[in-house]
Every structure is written in structure tokens, then in C-alpha cells.
Amino acid sequence: MPFSCRIRFNRSKEHKTPQMKLFRISILCIFVTGCTLAQRPEYTKQDTLRGSITPERAWWDLNFYDLNVRIEPDRHYISGSNIIRYTVLKPGQTLQLDLQPPMVLKRVTQDGKELQFSSGINAHFINLNKPQVTGDKNELVAYFEGYPKVAQNPPWDGGFSWEQDPDGQPFVATSCQGLGASVWWPNKDHLYDEVDSMDIRLTVPKALVGVSNGRLLGIETGDRTRTFRWYVHNPINNYGVNANLAHYTHFESSYEGENGSLDLEYYVLPKNLKKAREQFKQVPAMLEAFEYWFGPYPFYEDSYKLVEVPYLGMEHQSSTTYGNGYQNGYLGHDLSGTGWGLKFDFIIIHESGHEWFGNSITERDIADMWIHEGFAAYAENLFLDYYYGKEASADYVIGTRSHIRNDRPIIGLYGVNQSGSNDMYYKGANMLHTLRQLVDDDEKWRQILRGINRTFYHQTVSSRQIEDYMSEASGKDLKAFFDQYLRTTMIPVLEYRLEGKVLQYRYMDVVRGFDMPVRVTINGKEQWLYPKSEWQTKTLKQPNLKLEVDRNFYIESRKLENT
Numbered sequence: 001m002p003f004s005c006r007i008r009f010n011r012s013k014e015h016k017t018p019q020m021k022l023f024r025i026s027i028l029c030i031f032v033t034g035c036t037l038a039q040r041p042e043y044t045k046q047d048t049l050r051g052s053i054t055p056e057r058a059w060w061d062l063n064f065y066d067l068n069v070r071i072e073p074d075r076h077y078i079s080g081s082n083i084i085r086y087t088v089l090k091p092g093q094t095l096q097l098d099l100q101p102p103m104v105l106k107r108v109t110q111d112g113k114e115l116q117f118s119s120g121i122n123a124h125f126i127n128l129n130k131p132q133v134t135g136d137k138n139e140l141v142a143y144f145e146g147y148p149k150v151a152q153n154p155p156w157d158g159g160f161s162w163e164q165d166p167d168g169q170p171f172v173a174t175s176c177q178g179l180g181a182s183v184w185w186p187n188k189d190h191l192y193d194e195v196d197s198m199d200i201r202l203t204v205p206k207a208l209v210g211v212s213n214g215r216l217l218g219i220e221t222g223d224r225t226r227t228f229r230w231y232v233h234n235p236i237n238n239y240g241v242n243a244n245l246a247h248y249t250h251f252e253s254s255y256e257g258e259n260g261s262l263d264l265e266y267y268v269l270p271k272n273l274k275k276a277r278e279q280f281k282q283v284p285a286m287l288e289a290f291e292y293w294f295g296p297y298p299f300y301e302d303s304y305k306l307v308e309v310p311y312l313g314m315e316h317q318s319s320t321t322y323g324n325g326y327q328n329g330y331l332g333h334d335l336s337g338t339g340w341g342l343k344f345d346f347i348i349i350h351e352s353g354h355e356w357f358g359n360s361i362t363e364r365d366i367a368d369m370w371i372h373e374g375f376a377a378y379a380e381n382l383f384l385d386y387y388y389g390k391e392a393s394a395d396y397v398i399g400t401r402s403h404i405r406n407d408r409p410i411i412g413l414y415g416v417n418q419s420g421s422n423d424m425y426y427k428g429a430n431m432l433h434t435l436r437q438l439v440d441d442d443e444k445w446r447q448i449l450r451g452i453n454r455t456f457y458h459q460t461v462s463s464r465q466i467e468d469y470m471s472e473a474s475g476k477d478l479k480a481f482f483d484q485y486l487r488t489t490m491i492p493v494l495e496y497r498l499e500g501k502v503l504q505y506r507y508m509d510v511v512r513g514f515d516m517p518v519r520v521t522i523n524g525k526e527q528w529l530y531p532k533s534e535w536q537t538k539t540l541k542q543p544n545l546k547l548e549v550d551r552n553f554y555i556e557s558r559k560l561e562n563t
């Protein structure tokens, strides 16, 4: 999902001394803590049903969805069926399916026989008649229809976008991250379990083209409609499934990548064809950079696609949706304020980064969404690194610190479908950039990033798994490091005092055991310091020198006056 940029661009830069800043942060913390206590959201049974692995979900493992949807733009209505194939992991006779009102779950069948079910608000509990025997592969069919929720602010507040293109033709798209795919079709709406592959059939008015994920296998033409059959060869998360309808035109090319020839497919409005041919030249450039850093594009069998939509864009798997206006930057703006953000099309680079982090490697719980957004935001600067060098990429990622709020921890609450702070984007990216400094070996760092993609390829994972992997691969105990940046809102402060030739230094505002080494320059000479919470002492060769912390480390520093 793109960063939700609510703040104004070109803000005047405030001049702040570290002390003022610290004071402001303390005040803010008190304020935020106070607010949090006063307004702590109450989590309901609905949140638990949506966000946890309930007993009615745990006993069966998803294998396959065969989703069939008829979309009627003239009356904003959809209807269809989803065939759900699953393996029985342990006996269970009640199965939870999710579909949110105003969509209606009409009926559910198994082996052609009608099943009874009871409905909560979003969760429906299906009573299965035949015994569910461990190891069996079973199938049920869920029929649905209704007027789906209209997207209010897609893709952040999603649903259906029923728009028109400039020629008055329907221009329709879905988006549903966070909200969940059950906003438009019935499924097991939790990230931990993915189907191994999926069939998607979109039936749309005859004049329109229906684009979804994976490969187009065929088109069936009816009297007034056409059905586009798409097939996804790989595991896919629910929110990655999308339906897009427009009077699309199509062009294609290919890219010779690490796993052979990758088909590139583009669906755009006819009037934008020329602009798209030019702007989408960034796709091969993106693939070259990301395959270098992360390893092979994870969905060669399904092709890579960009599909024009009437909202900013979204990381739909093998079907990245695009609405950035065929221009560089984030709607023409540079999120970093350094100029480097105008060197690339934000949606092409950020959303495609999610093919590796988000689509191939998916969080098991939305609380760990930084695995998607932290790495995708970090990927923006790796793209710059590949083409413009290390300093440019550092300028960019450091520039994006202006978006960090430290309002809440990056990791949210588990089990209630609750993501953490929006800081998951640029604090996440700056945490990873800081970690690169600690590894202090760019080739090793690249191999860690590629190793993550190999190890967790096409899996759902927890933050802990990624953290443990990075600790092991880097040979460093990063527990306190990750706890500090992911689980608190505190930014480490390096406090130091210079008295003659004696340098004293320590960390403030850190979790127990936080002892991250930091690169500093003392009188023009670069060296490492090893601060802890307790004062450390170092004797310098000359008195009264100037100390500067390397800007690549996301910490603050504070010089204390001598007593």
C-alpha cells in the first residue's frame, strides 16, 4: 500500500535544537500516552473473529479458491460463487467463512448438498454434515451477492471504486488491504493461510476488459457479457486478489531476468497509451535493481503486470495497480524533500517492491505489517542506490525521516486485525538503513536481503522470524535493536561529554540491553563507539575535539556541558 501522505509538502523547516526537540518529544509522549489511556480502543468479538486464528479456522488448511464474479457497473452490484478447497488438519465440523455486509452469503453447499450456517456480522459459521477426516481434501461452494461497500479513500479505505474514464466508460477497481477481501467475496479472511493457487473469473459488460491476477487463460463471450478467466499459479494473500474493469488497451514486452524470460503486461486507458509506453520503461529498470538486491522476481509463472486504476495504486500480486498520473515522484512530489524522490515513479517502485515483501513474503498477522511497508519503503532507496549510488540513496532515506511521528510502536496488537503506527514505512526504512551500517559490508547485507527472500519464499511469517533470521545471518544479537525500533516509540539518544582528553558517552531512552555500536567522526577521523546505558570513557589523543554522529544511524545525540 502506498504511504498515506496526509501532511502538506514543502513544509517550512523548523529550526530546533536537540534540547528543544527532546522537550517537544517528551511533551508529545505525555500527551500521546494520556490520549492512549483515555481513548484506548475497545476490541470487540468481531475484531477477534476477524483477526485471530479461531478454532473454526484452525482445523482446515486452504488449498484453492475458484472465484467467479459477475460485476455490473450500471447498478454497482456483484454476484457469484467461490469454490473453496481445503485439507482437513484435524477433525472439525464448524467452518468459519468471512463476508462483510452489505454483501450477502446466500447459500453454501458441500457435495451438492445445502449446508446450514449461522451468521454473525462478518463471520459465518458453516455446519458441515459429512465427517471431516484428517488428511481429507474437501470442497465447498459459497454463493454471494450484493452491493459491496464503496471505497471512501482507496486504497487505504477500500472497497469498490465505481468511476468513469474521461470517455464516460466504466472504470472500476477493488482495493481491500486492512479492511479485508471479505468486503467483496467470501473467504478465510486472515493472512496466515493462503491458497496454493487460484482461479478468478470476471464476468463484465461486453465492451469492457476485466483484469485480475496471474495469467489470462481465456475469454468467453456471452450475449451481453464477456468472462475473463485468470489463473494464479502461486500462493496469494486475500487482499492481493483484485478485479479491475475498464475499456483497457493492452501492450506487452519481456524482461530477461534471473529466472529467465519474464512477461511484462500492461493494461491502460487508450488515451494514456503513449504516456504509459514511456513511463513504464521504469519497469525493467526496477526489476534489474530489485533482482540484484532481493533475488528473482517471485512470480515468473504469473507474469508482471501494471494495471491502470482510478486511485493511486496498490501492490496486487502480479497485477500492481497504477494511478500515479504517469509522472515521477509521489503524485509528482518527492517524499524525501531531497530531489531524489523525483528520479522514479513512486508507485512503480514502491508497489513492485511489495512483490518480494508483501506478496511473496506475507505477514501472518497485520500487527507485523512493517514486513511489507518497512521493506517496500526501504526498497525505494535501494533502487536509488543501484542507479545513483550510496550517497543519493542515503540522502533519500534520511530525508524521509521527516514523516516519522513516533506516535505509536511500529508493531500493532496481535489477534485483532490491528496494524501499528504509520511509522512502519519510513522509520522501518531508516531502521533497516541503520542495520546496513551495523553489518558494515554491502555484499553481506545484500546476501541477507536475498537470503530472507529465499528462506521465506511464498510463506506467511511473523516479525520474530524475520528478526531472528537477520540476527543469525548478520552474526549479531539484534533482539534489543529490533525491540527498540519496532516495539517502542523511543529514539536512542547518544549523550556525551568532552572534558579535556576524556570523552564520556552513554545511551539514553533505550530498552534494556540496547548497545548498538555507532560510527562517529572525532576531529575528522571516523571511528566506532560502543555505547551502553552506563557511562563509557575513552581517552582521546587531543583535548576539546568535535564529535559528529554518522547521519546514517537513526539516533539522536546530545552534548552535555561540563560540570
Ligand SMILES: [Zn+2]
Binding pocket: 001, 002, 003, 350, 351, 354, 372, 373, 376
Ligand atoms: Zn506499501
